[in-house]
Amino acid sequence: xxxxxxxxxxxxxxxxxxxxxxxxxxxxxxxxxxxxxxxxxxxxxxxxxxxxxxxxxxxxxxxxxxxxxxxxxxxxxxxxxxxxxxxxxxxxxxxxxxxxxxxxxxxxxxxxxxxxxxxxxxxxxxxxxxxxxxxxxxxxxxxxxxxxxxxxxxxxxxxxxxx
Amino acid sequence: xxxxxxxxxxxxxxxxxxxxxxxxxxxxxxxxxxxxxxxxxxxxxxxxxxxxxxxxxxxxxxxxxxxxxxxxxxxxxxxxxxxxxxxxxxxxxxxxxxxxxxxxxxxxxxxxxxxxxxxxxxxxxxxxxxxxxxxxxxxxxxxxxxxxxxxxxxxxxxxxxxx
Numbered sequence: 669x670x671x672x673x674x675x676x677x678x679x680x681x682x683x684x685x686x687x688x689x690x691x692x693x694x695x696x697x698x699x700x701x702x703x704x705x706x707x708x709x710x711x712x713x714x715x716x717x718x719x720x721x722x723x724x725x726x727x728x729x730x731x732x733x734x735x736x737x738x739x740x741x742x743x744x745x746x747x748x749x750x751x752x753x754x755x756x757x758x759x760x761x762x763x764x765x766x767x768x769x770x771x772x773x774x775x776x777x778x779x780x781x782x783x784x785x786x787x788x789x790x791x792x793x794x795x796x797x798x799x800x801x802x803x804x805x806x807x808x809x810x811x812x813x814x815x816x817x818x819x820x821x822x823x824x825x826x827x828x829x830x831x
Numbered sequence: 832x833x834x835x836x837x838x839x840x841x842x843x844x845x846x847x848x849x850x851x852x853x854x855x856x857x858x859x860x861x862x863x864x865x866x867x868x869x870x871x872x873x874x875x876x877x878x879x880x881x882x883x884x885x886x887x888x889x890x891x892x893x894x895x896x897x898x899x900x901x902x903x904x905x906x907x908x909x910x911x912x913x914x915x916x917x918x919x920x921x922x923x924x925x926x927x928x929x930x931x932x933x934x935x936x937x938x939x940x941x942x943x944x945x946x947x948x949x950x951x952x953x954x955x956x957x958x959x960x961x962x963x964x965x966x967x968x969x970x971x972x973x974x975x976x977x978x979x980x981x982x983x984x985x986x987x988x989x990x991x992x993x994x
Binding site for chain 1: 856857858860861864865867868869870871872873875876879880883885886887888889893894897901979982983985986987989990
């Protein structure tokens with residue numbers, strides 16, 4: 669693993685992000701804006717699943733309206749995050765907060781896949797308004813907690829990374 | 832003047848308390864990002880409703896009204912966490928051009944958001960004719976276009992400081 673990390677740090681792109689004064693701040697800014705959008709959009713969908721907001725909009729319609737924007741934001745966050753990792757891959761790799769953050773993002777992915785392929789199978793039978801099945805509430809609750817923790821951990825990575 | 836005030840503030844007991852506890856600033860910055868995420872996403876949601884006609888179960892007026900508690904609640908969290916961050920790091924914030932730009936844009940964002948709510952306050956439920964007006968569409972688009980640079984300026988505070 670250390671060979672791969674050492675090789676990553678020798679890439680011209682890694683060096684450029686590390687040495688030019690503006691690249692890292694610019695990438696980090698894009699990352700923070702994108703992840704805050706992922707959190708906010710996920711929260712809007714999660715709170716609907718929990719029946720806490722947007723009760724007049726059918727859950728399926730709200731999700732189909734917001735999910736594409738959330739996915740685009742996630743891709744931007746992932747690409748910018750990967751570029752930040754490239755800048756100092758060894759430091760990120762050994763940072764405990766970063767590791768937990770990556771695991772939680774993986775968990776959010778699993779939660780989303782289960783929700784999409786299992787929980788949503790009979791979405792057409794869900795009531796347009798009001799409370800949803802318990803499994804939908806669980807998916808919303810889990811997602812809510814995970815994305816909140818991801819934002820917290822991301823900030824802690826920034827404060828603890830040893831470059 | 833602002834410089835002197837910042838230096839004075841940084842020597843107060845409250846500021847020293849925030850500076851001395853290492854967990855306070857990362858935690859507040861995380862909360863601040865979560866609040867910005869909610870504001871950006873709600874603005875995005877209203878834009879999707881107005882321009883793409885997504886989530887059309889609820890009228891534009893209804894959608895905006897149901898988002899109001901979240902908007903004003905997130906603004907309150909943003910203001911409180913921001914105020915404590917200023918107390919903790921006054922020199923880094925108050926004399927920083929990125930911070931000053933952020934504050935100017937924040938006032939504008941609040942004013943535009945208040946205008947959107949005022950215009951839709953008396954529109955009857957499920958009645959979208961007023962919500963389709965060009966003036967309102969410009970205001971709705973403006974909120975997102977103002978919140979986005981607010982988030983960017985917020986992160987840029989870390990890089991635009993000499994201290």
